[in-house]
Amino acid sequence: xxxxxxDLRALVAAGFPVDADRIGITxxxxxxxxxxxxxxxxxxxFQWVSALAPICAPTRCPWGExxxxxxxxxxxxxxxxxxASALMHGARRLFARGILIDQGLADKFLEEQLYPEVxxxxxxxxxxxxxxxxxxxxxxxxxxxxxxIGEHLAFHHEALTT
Numbered sequence: 567x568x569x570x571x572x573d574l575r576a577l578v579a580a581g582f583p584v585d586a587d588r589i590g591i592t593x594x595x596x597x598x599x600x601x602x603x604x605x606x607x608x609x610x611x612f613q614w615v616s617a618l619a620p621i622c623a624p625t626r627c628p629w630g631e632x633x634x635x636x637x638x639x640x641x642x643x644x645x646x647x648x649x650a651s652a653l654m655h656g657a658r659r660l661f662a663r664g665i666l667i668d669q670g671l672a673d674k675f676l677e678e679q680l681y682p683e684v685x686x687x688x689x690x691x692x693x694x695x696x697x698x699x700x701x702x703x704x705x706x707x708x709x710x711x712x713x714x715i716g717e718h719l720a721f722h723h724e725a726l727t728t
Contacts, residue, residue, distance in 0.1 A: 568604060575589065601617050602615060602620055619710065625641075627678060629679050651681070652688075654691075655691065667699070673704070
């Protein structure tokens with residue numbers, strides 16, 4: 567998926583009148599994990615990032631252990647390069663505009679899979695501005711995304727227009 571997104575970014579930059587120096591990325595759930603990882607691994611290609619209910623520390627959760635074990639082999643340093651919280655360590659203040667994350671507090675995956683508090687602590691340690699908004703009564707699904715996607719679009723629009 568990473569190579570696909572990088573190829574897509576290059577195609578858009580080559581084929582449309584966009585400013586390739588001002589591109590952000592966003593995603594939901596596993597896509598939110600991907601957006602955070604892509605932005606952290608390629609901060610010169612993605613200047614800002616937002617996510618809705620992202621998996622923030624996959625090396626610590628059952629999904630990550632299963633996926634990384636299947637694709638990357640036994641636990642190793644390679645796993646860290648796909649973990650947003652691990653990547654944030656040493657990434658001192660990469661995104662001056664900050665990072666926006668929204669998380670529903672009624673999300674059934676919150677405690678066992680998502681770990682936004684781990685990413686929040688990593689951002690604090692690296693002086694990376696982060697807005698982590700926690701929303702009571704929201705779960706992981708469609709209405710959560712539909713209720714908040716407009717604010718994420720506004721976050722990206724503001725970055726493009728300032």
